Amino acid sequence: xxxxxxxxxxxxxxxxxxxxxxxxxxxxxxxxxxxxxxxxxxxxxxxxxxxxxxxxxxxxxxxxxxxxxxxxxxxxxxxxxxxxxxxxxxxxxxxxxxxxxxxxxxxxxxxxxxxxxxxxxxxxxxxxxxxxxxxxxxxxxxxxxxxxxxxxxxxxxxxxxxxxxxxxxxxxxxxxxxxxxxxxxxxxxxxxxxxxxxxxxxxxxxxxxxxxxx
Numbered sequence: 001x002x003x004x005x006x007x008x009x010x011x012x013x014x015x016x017x018x019x020x021x022x023x024x025x026x027x028x029x030x031x032x033x034x035x036x037x038x039x040x041x042x043x044x045x046x047x048x049x050x051x052x053x054x055x056x057x058x059x060x061x062x063x064x065x066x067x068x069x070x071x072x073x074x075x076x077x078x079x080x081x082x083x084x085x086x087x088x089x090x091x092x093x094x095x096x097x098x099x100x101x102x103x104x105x106x107x108x109x110x111x112x113x114x115x116x117x118x119x120x121x122x123x124x125x126x127x128x129x130x131x132x133x134x135x136x137x138x139x140x141x142x143x144x145x146x147x148x149x150x151x152x153x154x155x156x157x158x159x160x161x162x163x164x165x166x167x168x169x170x171x172x173x174x175x176x177x178x179x180x181x182x183x184x185x186x187x188x189x190x191x192x193x194x195x196x197x198x199x200x201x202x203x204x205x206x207x208x209x210x211x212x213x214x
Contacts, residue, residue, distance in 0.1 A: 007071040009181035012190060015044065018067040021178065024200035025067070032204075035211070049164045057170045063138055063207055064173040066165045069190065070180045078183035079154040082143040083175040084135035085167065086160040127169055134172035134214070142174055142206030149202030153179055153189050172210070176203060 006014025022039050029037035038059055040052045047055070056064040070081070139158045147155040166173045178199055179186035189195045 007069060007181050009071055010184065010187045012069060012181045012187060014069050014181070017069055017178075017190070019044075021067050021196065021200060024197060025065070025203045028201055028204035029207075032208070035208070050167075053165055053168050053173070056173075057168060061171050062211055064165075064168060064171055065142070065203065065207060066163075066173070066175040067203075068175060068177050070177040071182045072180055073182070075182050075184075078180050078186045079156040080143070080146050080150070080179060081156045081159055081177040082139045082146070083159050083161045083163060083166070083177070084139040085132050085173065086162045124169070131169060131172060135166070135174060137214070138172040138207070138210045139174045141210040142176060142203055145206035145209065146176070146199060146202035149198040149205070150189065150195055153186065153195070153199075 006018070008014065019041070026037040026039060029035045038056075038061070040055045041047050052066070053064060136158070143155060143158050161175070163175055166175060179190050181187060181190070
């Protein structure tokens with residue numbers, strides 16, 4: 001949001017589009033008393049990538065969903081994609097947490113033996129692996145429901161990437177790309193109100209299925 005509009009193409013401005021989609025997804029959750037959905041922003045302003053994740057972590061969220069539309073200079077590419085954490089991104093986050101822990105120890109003037117340090121590192125890596133596995137399951141549920149909800153928009157499947165917004169140790173996190181603003185077929189669907197409501201419902205159903213059957 002704000003001064004960062006995201007991709008802009010064929011009459012779609014990403015920051016506005018995903019704000020609309022976020023509100024539609026939230027509306028489905030609001031009708032289900034078993035869940036509470038919170039938007040990381042509700043207006044036209046920038047929230048840094050890491051801060052978006054931190055907001056969800058502070059709220060104790062059970063899942064984090066980042067919504068986007070895509071662009072590619074190869075205009076034939078089209079379809080939905082759902083991403084979860086890549087091994088490289090996960091390792092980077094685990095290393096950051098280990099370094100942060102060790103820096104805090106050094107700052108306090110405390111030394112730890114190599115054995116305890118290795119144990120903490122092992123625990124962090126194991127926790128990250130468990131979260132990554134849950135993120136994969138969440139991505140698969142969301143992709144399956146999206147593909148079923150909007151059959152006219154092809155699915156490019158579940159993928160892995162090192163997006164900074166997905167680097168969470170606290171909760172399963174996925175990033176949804178609703179389609180390509182560079183592809184006119186996708187654009188026609190993305191602009192269609194009925195298709196938008198079905199896409200929002202697909203995200204809701206995928207997250208719902210994951211949370212009820214983890």
